[in-house]
Amino acid sequence: xxxxxxxxxxxxxxxxxxxxxxxxxxxxxxxxxxxxxxxxxxxxxxxxxxxxxxxxxxxxxxxxxxxxxxxxxxxxxxxxxxxxxxxxxxxxxxxxxxxxxxxxxxxxxxxxxxxxxxxxxxxxxxxxxxxxxxxxxxxxxxxxxxxxxxxxxxxxxx
Amino acid sequence: xxxxxxxxxxxxxxxxxxxxxxxxxxxxxxxxxxxxxxxxxxxxxxxxxxxxxxxxxxxxxxxxxxxxxxxxxxxxxxxxxxxxxxxxxxxxxxxxxxxxxxxxxxxxxxxxxxxxxxxxxxxxxxxxxxxxxxxxxxxxxxxxxxxxxxxxxxxxxx
DNA sequence: TTTGAAACTCATGGGCC
DNA sequence: GGCCCATGAGTTTCAAA
Numbered sequence: 001x002x003x004x005x006x007x008x009x010x011x012x013x014x015x016x017x018x019x020x021x022x023x024x025x026x027x028x029x030x031x032x033x034x035x036x037x038x039x040x041x042x043x044x045x046x047x048x049x050x051x052x053x054x055x056x057x058x059x060x061x062x063x064x065x066x067x068x069x070x071x072x073x074x075x076x077x078x079x080x081x082x083x084x085x086x087x088x089x090x091x092x093x094x095x096x097x098x099x100x101x102x103x104x105x106x107x108x109x110x111x112x113x114x115x116x117x118x119x120x121x122x123x124x125x126x127x128x129x130x131x132x133x134x135x136x137x138x139x140x141x142x143x144x145x146x147x148x149x150x151x152x153x154x155x156x157x158x
Numbered sequence: 159x160x161x162x163x164x165x166x167x168x169x170x171x172x173x174x175x176x177x178x179x180x181x182x183x184x185x186x187x188x189x190x191x192x193x194x195x196x197x198x199x200x201x202x203x204x205x206x207x208x209x210x211x212x213x214x215x216x217x218x219x220x221x222x223x224x225x226x227x228x229x230x231x232x233x234x235x236x237x238x239x240x241x242x243x244x245x246x247x248x249x250x251x252x253x254x255x256x257x258x259x260x261x262x263x264x265x266x267x268x269x270x271x272x273x274x275x276x277x278x279x280x281x282x283x284x285x286x287x288x289x290x291x292x293x294x295x296x297x298x299x300x301x302x303x304x305x306x307x308x309x310x311x312x313x314x315x316x
Numbered sequence: 317t318t319t320g321a322a323a324c325t326c327a328t329g330g331g332c333c
Numbered sequence: 334g335g336c337c338c339a340t341g342a343g344t345t346t347c348a349a350a
Contacts, residue, residue: 001218003219003220011212011214011219014211014212015211015212015213015214016209016211017209017210017211018176018210018211018212019209019210021326021327021328022327022328023327031334031335032334032335032336033327033328033335034329034334034335034336034337035334035335037327037328037329038329038334041329046218047215047218048214048215048218048219049212049213049214049215050213050214050215051174051175051177051212051213052175052176052177052210052211052212052213053172053173053174053175053176053210053211053213053305053306053307054169054172054173054176054207054209054210055173055207055208055209055210055211055306056169056173056206056207056208056306056308057205057206057207057208058308060159060204060205060206061161061169061206061308061310062161062308062310062311064308064309066256068256068258068265085302088302088303089302089303092307092309093309094303095303095305095306095307095308096254096267096301096303096304096305097301097302097303098224098226098267098296098298098300098301098302099298099299099300099301099302100226100296100297100298100299101296101297101299102294102295102296102297104296106302107226107296107298109254109256109267111307111308111309113311136260137260138256138258138259138260138262138265139258139259139260140256140257140258140265141257141258141259142256142257143254143255143256143257144243144246144247144255144256144257144264145246145247145252145253145254145255146254146306147211147253147254147306148211148213148214148253148304148305148306149211149250149253149269150214150216150219150220150222150253150269151222151250151251151269152219152220153220153271179341179342179343180342180343181342189319189320190319190320190321191320191342191343192319192320192321192344193318193319193320195343195344196318196319199344
């Protein structure tokens, strides 16, 4: 599963705009539309491209508040860690969750429409995951940037 | 610019999968394909839907490392704050940036393919933004969840 | 005014060179 | 990988509620 120069270029392009036609992409990377379609299909089949999703403007889609949460857990029981991961992944308000080095064990990005929703979520977190020791909340006063783009170097060393 | 029950349902659906045909969406929400397309076009025109983008699997797209960075700045000069925001938004490796309450002023999610890239980025940050006082880095050992989905309540009180 | 249906246009996806 | 043809989705228009 290697990515050549064209694949990398393609991935950078569709990460920005997945609605572009194969024809448009073709002229940008210098291949035929057929080749583009074949590569995109392969990239999807192989799971390099996981999915295509619409990105909303938070201000126009209910004005949610974003919370950055640092979570500390008791590290003695590894099996509970896996449980917490699953729990986090299942919560729709949890946009992102990273297991990190440092003081905190997890960093979460939460999107909720009001403080009540957020509080209820955190209450359920500590209740349903007893090894959560403590957590600290940072409220996002504004969102400077928001995306999932993974920059892929396009150097021609395939 | 109000969102009725159908709009909200539609937004929740396209956030998960933007490749669904209008026909599929139509039977899910109980409208005709034409109505779906009209609504989607309106939602895009009004900027509720900002864009459609392909989401990559980090493990299959160069295995980037994710960093969670807390940044503290000198708060005396508000104009430098705006400058930093613009700087952050312009950096391709900065996936997300929030201006937050609490000890830190900004929380960043960085995606970089190696530590050198990350170090260089942070070096440039402090160099080109002199009011950055200090920052602390948390390396993501694993990504538990990754998305931009904003859950939209679908209650029928339009 | 907004919805549903039909005609039209064009991108997509297959097979072949 | 590029070319061509068939299929299917997106777009526009029009009629109806």
